[in-house]
Amino acid sequence: MAFDLSQLTPWLIFLTVVFLVWGVIGLFTPQKSRAAERLDELRDPRLRERNEAVRGSSSGVTGMLERAAPTLSNALKPKTELEQNALKVRLANAGFNSANADSVYLTVKMLGLIAGFVAGGGVGLWRWGMTQNGLFSTVIGAGVGFYLPEVVLSLMIRSRQQKIFRSLPDTLDLLVVCVEAGLGLDAAMRRVVEEMQDAAPEICSELALCNMQLQMGRPRKEVLHDLGVRTGVDDVRALVAILMQAERFGASIAKALRVQSDSMRAKRRQMAEEQAQQTAVKLIFPLVLFIFPGIFVVLVGPAAISLMQTLMTD
Secondary structure, eight states, X not given: OOOOGGGTHHHHHHHHHHHHHHHHHHHSSOOSOHHHXXXXXXXXXXXXXXXXXXXXXXXXXXHHHHHHHHHHTTTTOOXXXXXXXXXXXXXXXXXXXXXXXXXXXXHHHHHHHHHHHHHHHHHHHHHTOSSHHHHHHHHHHHHHHHHHHHHHHHHHHHHHHHXXXXXXXXXXXXXXXXXXXXXXXXXXXXXXXHHSTTTOHHHHHHHHHHHHHHHTTOOHHHHHHHHHHHHOOHHHHHHHHHHHHHHHHTOOHHHHHHHHHHHHHHHHHHHHHHHHHTHHHHTHHHIIIIIHHHHHHHHHHHHHHHHHHHHHHO
């Protein structure tokens, strides 16, 4: 039996990738055992709090990813400040407001590129070998792994913006009630966060972040502007503009909130009516594809069978 080296090529590639992944994990994993850390803590009690903080913030795969993020994300890091701000805004629209969110996202894209390259190359070598089709499979796998996080991020942004848009009128109603009851805007936002945390977690998380920034001493104008940018929802931007104008000219915030709430409720009602009007058009395709063939078979089937029997007897 002749020895064919091409049959061992996929296994050699698989073992190489396994050893590379093992080496990367070992590189970003602490080398000291838990027993050695306990001995060091007994020698210096101050190390206990430091090690607990490190383990709490960076443990498991998430901690390893955070440690590897600065190295792996340098190749994909935007070169200009405008591109960096655009990436941070997109991540904020999806709900990722941490300082290292962009580094983690770029690291995920790089890991996806490597995983897609390895998977596509493995499939290509297994099916077609070192041919043009194998190279094409490698390129497709790398492209899918690279752009898959982008697609997931876009879907998360769209889903979060829709949830914010749907929950915003009810949030504004409660905010109007709190303001008209005598609370200030900051206290009203805190009350809304407490009451609607379970019903509308997306908008409540944004309002809670606004409250935290206001307590830290940031100007209300900047805080409201950042709220509109983080959400990416046009209605939130309009609400922010109205609040900023009301604060600037000394108008009643309760009246401004009530006007905005009424306009948003009217807009949501118009969108519901528009979708209801589109129902008849959207039902045409299921009717033609699924219901009409069944009705046609039930009505015409017996007559067709009788006609075939008559023709066969003749």
